[in-house]
Amino acid sequence: MSNNTPTKQLPGWAGGLIVILIAAVVAALGLLATSINERKWEAARPILVSQNIGQFESDNAVWGADYPREYDAYKRMDIDDTKTKYGGGFPRDYLDDDPRQVILFAGYGFSKDFLQARGHIYAVEDINKTKRVKHPTVDNPDVHYPGTCWTCKSPDVPRMMGEFGKEADPNETDPIKLINLGARKFYRTNWHVLKKDMKHPIGCLDCHDPKTMKLRITRPALREAFTAMGRDIDKATHQEMRSLVCAQCHVEYYFKTDKAAGKKDYLTFPWNKGTSVEAMIEYYDAAGVKDYVHPISKVPVVKCQHPDWEMYKTGVHAFRKVSCSDCHMPYRSEGGMKYTDHHVQSPLLNIANSCAVCHRWSEAELKSRVESIQTKVANARIKAEDAIVAAHFDVAAAMEAKAADAELAPIRKMIRHAQFRWDYVAANNGMGFHSPQESMRILGDAINDAQTARIHLARLIAAKGVTAPPMHPDISTRQKAMATVKSFQAGTPPKLLP
Amino acid sequence: MGLGSGIKSVLTLSGLSRRWRIVICVMLGLALGTGVITAHLGNALSYLSESPETCMNCHVMTDAYASWQRGSHGRAAVCVDCHIPHSNPVAKLAFKAADGMKHSYVFTARSEPQVLKLSKAAQPVVQANCLRCHANHFDMIRLPGPKERKCWDCHSNVHGRVHGLSASPRPLRITPRRAEGTTR
Numbered sequence: 001m002s003n004n005t006p007t008k009q010l011p012g013w014a015g016g017l018i019v020i021l022i023a024a025v026v027a028a029l030g031l032l033a034t035s036i037n038e039r040k041w042e043a044a045r046p047i048l049v050s051q052n053i054g055q056f057e058s059d060n061a062v063w064g065a066d067y068p069r070e071y072d073a074y075k076r077m078d079i080d081d082t083k084t085k086y087g088g089g090f091p092r093d094y095l096d097d098d099p100r101q102v103i104l105f106a107g108y109g110f111s112k113d114f115l116q117a118r119g120h121i122y123a124v125e126d127i128n129k130t131k132r133v134k135h136p137t138v139d140n141p142d143v144h145y146p147g148t149c150w151t152c153k154s155p156d157v158p159r160m161m162g163e164f165g166k167e168a169d170p171n172e173t174d175p176i177k178l179i180n181l182g183a184r185k186f187y188r189t190n191w192h193v194l195k196k197d198m199k200h201p202i203g204c205l206d207c208h209d210p211k212t213m214k215l216r217i218t219r220p221a222l223r224e225a226f227t228a229m230g231r232d233i234d235k236a237t238h239q240e241m242r243s244l245v246c247a248q249c250h251v252e253y254y255f256k257t258d259k260a261a262g263k264k265d266y267l268t269f270p271w272n273k274g275t276s277v278e279a280m281i282e283y284y285d286a287a288g289v290k291d292y293v294h295p296i297s298k299v300p301v302v303k304c305q306h307p308d309w310e311m312y313k314t315g316v317h318a319f320r321k322v323s324c325s326d327c328h329m330p331y332r333s334e335g336g337m338k339y340t341d342h343h344v345q346s347p348l349l350n351i352a353n354s355c356a357v358c359h360r361w362s363e364a365e366l367k368s369r370v371e372s373i374q375t376k377v378a379n380a381r382i383k384a385e386d387a388i389v390a391a392h393f394d395v396a397a398a399m400e401a402k403a404a405d406a407e408l409a410p411i412r413k414m415i416r417h418a419q420f421r422w423d424y425v426a427a428n429n430g431m432g433f434h435s436p437q438e439s440m441r442i443l444g445d446a447i448n449d450a451q452t453a454r455i456h457l458a459r460l461i462a463a464k465g466v467t468a469p470p471m472h473p474d475i476s477t478r479q480k481a482m483a484t485v486k487s488f489q490a491g492t493p494p495k496l497l498p
Numbered sequence: 499m500g501l502g503s504g505i506k507s508v509l510t511l512s513g514l515s516r517r518w519r520i521v522i523c524v525m526l527g528l529a530l531g532t533g534v535i536t537a538h539l540g541n542a543l544s545y546l547s548e549s550p551e552t553c554m555n556c557h558v559m560t561d562a563y564a565s566w567q568r569g570s571h572g573r574a575a576v577c578v579d580c581h582i583p584h585s586n587p588v589a590k591l592a593f594k595a596a597d598g599m600k601h602s603y604v605f606t607a608r609s610e611p612q613v614l615k616l617s618k619a620a621q622p623v624v625q626a627n628c629l630r631c632h633a634n635h636f637d638m639i640r641l642p643g644p645k646e647r648k649c650w651d652c653h654s655n656v657h658g659r660v661h662g663l664s665a666s667p668r669p670l671r672i673t674p675r676r677a678e679g680t681t682r
Contacts, residue, residue: 008503008504008507008512008513009507009512009513010507010508010511010512010513010514011513012514014508014514015511015514015515015518015521015522018508018511018522018525019518019521019522019525022522022525022526022528022529023525025529026525026528026529026532029529029532029533029535029536030532030536032536032540032606033532033535033536033539033540035606036536036539036540037539039557039605040539042557043557043560326664330663330664331663331664332612332663333558333561333610333612333663334608335557335558335605335608335610336557338561338663352611352612352613353612353613353663356613356662357613357662357663357664358660358662358664360613360615360654
């Protein structure tokens with residue numbers, strides 16, 4: 001038998017080799033089984049909560065211990081070198097890029113220091129750095145700056161409002177009611193007094209209920225603005241809340257002082273008549289609000305903040321009920337898990353998760369589409385700036401020609417409206433993308449207001465016997481623009497008429 | 499003394515001592531057992547079926563499942579009707595096996611993309627499957643080839659109006675279909 005089938009005898013070490021090979025197969029299968037089980041586990045039980053988070057816990061890291069994916073993404077907001085064509089996380093210097101804004105904001109903090117905001121995680125650091133906040137000096141060691149300016153910077157804000165609320169009503173336990181009770185004192189307190197308590201940048205407590213993680217409104221101003229419009233914000237759906245938590249800050253606001261009602265620097269949204277630019281102008285005109293008097297033209301200007309939510313509401317994405325979070329904090333898939341990406345940033349930096357979820361084209365196509373819309377708005381914005389800057393100088397020329405304030409008042413009002421319209425678009429993030437048609441409509445009106453004012457000014461100057469066009473100073477660089485502003489502030493303006 | 503006899507000597511463990519043979523047999527038993535457990539955990543048998551729930555074994559497909567369920571084809575067709583070829587049984591099985599191996603590799607290696615798109619190989623397959631059912635609508639029309647224009651360039655609601663990651667509730671969770679007729 002053995003002669004017919006010459007079978008090779010295996011050497012002694014072959015047994016060991018076979019055992020090792022089989023062991024490798026068993027190990028590989030075991031690893032695969034573990035991986036499959038892990039994925040199933042992830043999908044079934046995504047969150048393992050190990051502790052109770054305090055009702056006013058402002059330390060984001062404490063929350064992060066239980067929500068590591070969300071917290072890791074949140075921490076990536078420290079990336080501050082991202083650039084898109086018009087935005088990103090990089091501290092772009094708007095005044096270097098566009099000296100017209102030095103003229104437009106002349107006499108106001110924004111003409112000194114106006115950088116593109118970095119990520120939320122820098123909120124506390126950057127407000128401590130900006131030149132727009134008035135700091136104590138040797139001459140004025142107790143300088144008052146409104147505590148209201150902290151409102152959007154830190155989860156320590158609801159914590160402190162809660163503490164002040166407890167002082168007002170020691171029996172109250174509901175955190176939201178405590179916050180609303182304490183807001184008035186918070187706004188009134190000096191910014192520099194509150195500074196030591198403002199430790200953590202915008203984070204978890206600002207938008208989430210620590211017990212249930214449900215989204216909630218912690219800032220009284222939005223709640224009060226909804227009440228003023230006759231709406232109840234607690235009836236908002238989850239999908240609406242995914243925008244409304246942003247609307248706590250990304251809106252137009254002003255500080256209202258009403259001595260009769262005991263309000264000082266009380267954060268207020270001008271929404272009583274609606275959220276459109278016209279409704280806000282009507283509101284501000286009726287309330288006589290002005291942030292500064294323009295040193296060149298004496299126009300009483302209202303600085304528009306960042307009416308992002310109001311603008312978004314008029315756009316097609318809002319019409320389709322797409323929320324802020326859907327694009328700025330899109331879902332991210334990680335194995336069996338899906339979670340909200342808490343790295344809030346420009347959607348152009350994450351097109352796959354933000355846009356391509358619905359718009360299934362290539363990233364390059366989507367990007368060029370967005371940028372072409374933004375470029376059109378950017379160009380119209382510059383045209384509006386040119387018109388408004390020219391209008392400010394034309395008023396100065398009319399003043400030089402001895403035009404009376406009574407003659408100039410209606411014209412100044414037109415320029416006030418033009419500038420607020422322009423700023424409504426310019427101060428918005430997204431360079432018009434949040435609502436392209438609305439942005440262009442408003443810029444069109446801004447240009448029309450400014451040029452109408454200039455026609456009136458031309459007639460007025462001519463009536464004073466000057467027919468030559470006013471000569472506008474050179475403002476082609478930030479330095480030249482600043483020098484021009486300073487000459488007006490010093491009462492030695494350049495001669496604009498021959 | 500060729501390769502064949504070599505394999506034969508390994509298979510019969512010829513020349514190995516009784517002790518080695520016992521050890522190897524025990525190890526083979528372990529391997530078989532682990533293999534069966536892994537296959538069970540991975541729902542291996544379900545891959546022989548055509549049930550759409552099978553595709554959700556891999557959790558990233560939950561979104562595709564949810565959007566399909568709510569789309570125009572949620573009651574008319576299942577995943578394999580569109581996503582694997584039906585020209586002949588060999589092509590069908592080969593495509594299913596190749597696609598399945600690719601997907602399990604990508605998912606195990608944690609390299610799945612955030613947005614799932616039809617691969618180059620899958621596009622003509624899906625286009626052919628559109629026509630497999632809808633051909634009678636196109637008898638008199640010269641159709642564009644799959645490289646010119648795809649059916650879903652315009653008919654984008656096959657997977658519902660909300661695609662991808664936004665289509666299913668978070669977290670991704672397997673939500674088996676309820677009784678027939680209540681898929682919404």
